[in-house]
Amino acid sequence: MAGFSCSLQYDQYQTILLGLMMMMTALSLGSFSCVCRAQDPSQLSLDYYSKTCPDAQKVVRTEMECAVKENPRNAAAILRLHFHDCFVQGCDGSILLDDTATLKGEKTASQNANSLIGFDLVDRIKNQLESQCPGTVSCADLLAIAARDATLLLGGPYWDVPVGRKDAKSTSLELADADIPTPDQGLIAQMTKFLEKGLSVTDLVALVGAHTVGMARCASFRGRIYGGFELTSGLGPASEALLGKLRETCPASGGDGNVAAMDYVTPYLFDNAFYESLVAGDGLLGSDQELYSSLVGFETADLVKTYASDAIAFFEQFSESMVKMGNITNPEAGEVRKMCRFVNT
Ligand code: HEM
DSSP states (O other), X not given: OTTOOOSSOOSOOOHHHHHHHHHHHHHHHHHHOBOOOOOTTOOOBTTTTTTTOTTHHHHHHHHHHHHHHHOTHHHHHHHXXXXXXXXXXXXXXXXXXXXXXXXXXXXXXXXXXXXXXXXXXXXXXHHHHXXXXXXXXOHHHHHHHHHHHHHHHTTOOXXXXXXXXOBOSOOOHHHHHHHSOOTTOOHHHXXXXXXXXXXXXXXXXXXXXXXXXXXXXXXXXXXXXXXOOTTTTTTOOSOHHHHHHHHHHSOSSSOTTOEEESSSSSTTSOSSHHHHHHHTTOOSSHHHHHHHHOTTOHHHHHHHHHHHHOHHHXXXXXXXXXXXXXXXXXXXXXXXXXXTTBOOO
């Protein structure tokens, strides 16, 4: 990392958390690294930028390190952006486009509005990439690499990220509304949405494990804690104490933007505690609890139990499934955007 410094300097950061992250990072580098290959029919490769922008990965990593030191939630934000990017037209940076007079972006879709964060961080990383190698590294690749770094920096696994994606020149608000899963959806609907993207039930259970980090807004879990949820209706988290705390954070009406951690044990450590909370019946999102509690979820419940008891199995599958999700490509001809928020003129 020599020679690279943050584009922003931060006065303070949480030393203890950092120490923990470093330790977990070292552990994950040592034990869980996987050389995952791009899958057909994608044109992606590991050395796509080796001649044109050899330091691309270092630039992204440096900015991510700074941002995560500043606030670990930044890691969660980027991980989610990559998911919401890949599920609409493929991983093509379409999620990053702002609305303009001639283009309606995806940011106002039901699962994105008032919810997605991290766009400023993407701009920061892109600025650094543009100053190193102008017009070379796509915003879609930026997100894929940054999502891997986000995982690693919170103590999760490392994987090699195949690159070579192009950025979309168009977006689809309709597809964003239709294809991104919602927190009040039952298991069948979740599985269907993943299968439509070529992702298996195993991919679903492993990828949702990303909820081991980050926060959800009251609007996303009110149905779960006051009833009205499709299948686990009215159950709420099994723990009365947790339920009480969540209801304090999230009143029956109002307070839509108040947040709670999806993994209340270790909200900013990428570990398998999220699955343990599902086994305990304490999932925050109704959709998450469905993976374990749905009446039709034999296979998913088994996977949840496996990951709850075996962090390495989770890490390996998560890495593999992230590469698979990252390989969902947009068949339309694309470009390398100069600014992630706008198509090139
Ligand atoms: C069935 C699938 C999924 C559903 C229904 C779902 C739903 C949600 C919801 C409702 C939130 C909270 C948003 C808010 O209240 O503002 C959230 C947050 C999050 N999701 Fe998912 N998600 C799913 C899959 C995934 C996947 C595959 C990933 C990444 C690989 C992911 C990563 C995240 C992260 C990291 C956060 C926290 C973001 C933050 O703290 O800002 N999710 N998700």
